[in-house]
Amino acid sequence: MNSKEKRYLFDNPRNVKVLIYSLYVVCAVLVGLDFVIHRHSEYAVEAWYGFYGVYGFVACVFLVLAAKEMRKIVKREETYYDDK
Amino acid sequence: MTSSLAPFLIFYVGAGLAAITRGRLRQVLLLAVPLVGGLNLFYLGRGDLVTFGLFDYDLILLRVDKLSFLFSIVFHIAAFLGILFALHVKDTTQHVSGILYAGSSIGALFAGDLITLFIFWEMTAITSVFLILARKSATSQATGMRYLIIQVMSGVILLAGVLVRYQQTGSVEFTFIGLDGPGGALILLAFGIKAAFPLLHSWLVDAYPEATPTGTIFLSAFTTKLAVYALARGFPGTEILIYIGATMTAFPIFYAVIENDLRKVLSYSLINQVGFMVTGIGIGTTLALNGAVSHAFAHIIYKALLFMSMGAVMFRTGKINGTDLGGLYKSMPLTSIFCIIGAASISAFPLFSGFVAKSMVLAAAVEEGHPIVWMVLLFASAGVFHHSGIKIPFFAFFAHDSGIRCKEAPFNMLAAMFVAAFLCIAIGIYPAPLYALLPAAVNFDPYTAGHVLAQAQLLFFSALAFTYLKLSGLYPPEMVGINVDAEWSYRRLLPSAVRAFIATFGPIDHAVRHLAMRGTQRVIVWIFRHHGPEGVLAATMPSGAMVLGVVSVLAVFLVLYFVS
Secondary structure (H helix, E strand, O other): OOOOOOOOHHHOOOHHHHHHHHHHHHHHHHHOOOOOOOOOOOOHHHHHHHHHHHHHHHHHHHHHHHHHHHOOOOOOOOEEEOOO | EEEOOOOHHHHHHHHHHHHHHHHHHHHHHHHHHHHHHHHHHHOOOEEEEEEEEEOOOOEEEEOHHHHHHHHHHHHHEEEEEHHHHOEEEEEEEHHHHHHHHHHHHHHHHHHHHHHHHHHHHHHHHHHHHHHHHOOOHHHHHHHHHHHHHHHHHHHHHHHHHHHHHHHHHOOOOOOOOOOOOOOHHHHHHHHHHHOOOOOHHHHHHHOOOOOOHHHHHHHHHHHHHHHHHHHHHHHHOHHHHHHHHHHHHHHHHHHHOOOEEHHHHHHHHHHHHHHHHHHHHHHOOOOHHHHHHHHHHHHHHHHHHHHHHHHHHHHHOOOOEEEOOOHHOOOOHHHHHHHHHHHHOOOOOOHHHHHHHHHHHHHHHHHOOOOOHHHHHHHHHHHHHHHHHHHHHHHOOOOOOOOOOOOOHHHHHHHHHHHHHHHHHHHHHHHHHHHHOOOOOOOOOOOOOHHHHHHHHHHHHHHHHHHHHHOOOOOOOOOHHHHHHHHOOHHHHHHHHHHHHHHHHHHHHHHHHHHHHHHHHHHHHHHHHEEEEEEOOOOOOOOOHHHHHHHHHHHHHHHHHHOO
């Protein structure tokens, strides 16, 4: 990088670390709040502590890994439809 | 004082004036169109305001009720945003077609009968295609034609359905249609094409990323949401829509994760969002319908905002693929912030517009006892945050620094994004005015501590999953390439089937025709032999021969006369 160029917010790895650690903290606090706030729940699973957190995490990991596998089937060259 | 001026007329006249003006005057005029339209809406009366008879049909050009009124407000907002965002563009075609398209969509909203709906339905197709063709690349020409064919086909199916239904019921009024007869099924299919039902959706992900940076803002707002409106009026409580909608929320997000073209990612997420609305319409309770239409309202604005942020990136950098972008927060900080606000809204973060709208559909799914559907919707909610909420801003504005240094978006683009972002937050913080507009009275409070907590957990842990996958290197890297989808059936399968058909039956066809030609040739030769110049039957007879004939006939008469 050009040394004269301004250093931006996330050019400093420390700031990235701060961001990631704040995310960890927020997640921990949100699960912690489950013990304090009563969530109205219709289904039994919903009432589990941290249900939404676990569901969100698992859903996203599944989504990404499944999509990664899907890529093996559906991915083509950018010119796929061009060559007749 | 009430007005009964059809709102689409303002847009059509505005388009005409925009076509003949230039420069600053046109810019003022363009911006005035949705504002005057909005003023007219304010004074617009209720009920059937403009009706006329055509042949045997009673047509209702302007029917205003709560549902059409709500959609018309957000269509006016979308038109304003789209026009403001495109104000710097010097292309007359784009301005005129943008306004005509908005006007046609608004005309369709107020159609009280299905014939009028059909006319505006086709108008939206014809007027919008220019927003794709205006890219003026070979790809966009081909894409535009595919788009037009599919859109017009939707209209033709609609008309067929309307006529069949007219035979059954004797009415063309646009009220509840349902799936009782073949007419209803055809109409649902027509709506389904425009709403991008699964397997009927590829026109959308094909066309929207190919439109001009400014044209996509218009496209993203009107066509699919017009279909949502039509479904909400014609097919509320139609059970199959629940499952169609749930499928729509789930399958596009897989594509969105691996897609490189960021506007295509947004197109897939558009289908995901419309899926929530379709599910709500399928459930059909008051809460679900309120959820569906308020989601449509909020969605149009934040989707426009997201497409605007990507349009601004494209306008400044000329690039839109995740592989080419990154680190743009350094050059375009305001656009980055607006994009993040749009991302937070579509992800339904508390205090943003998606939160106060979408949760009604989920609540309705729980209430009506659809646990599986609820699980799918929840999965899709996490997924939409993942690809629209994180992926879009992350790969465009952060991620690895692409080294691109450009100017911030032009003022009119920033202004349009600001207005949209403001509305996203305003609706999120203070949903009461939106709730007041909904078709039925709202008895729903999104801001209960439990609900906020649940949603926050879902979203933050999704972000955690992204961070984990990214740090562990499991996250699939952005790759150059395309992912085949349902469009493969008509862009690859059908052409190759046709080629195979020709290769197989071509020779047979050739042989059969050759045989037929030879047969014909023989017949001609045979006829020529007898009737040709040299032929016996073609010889001319002398006039004496005729006299002989006449005399013979007379002689026969004479003989017969004597005999009898």
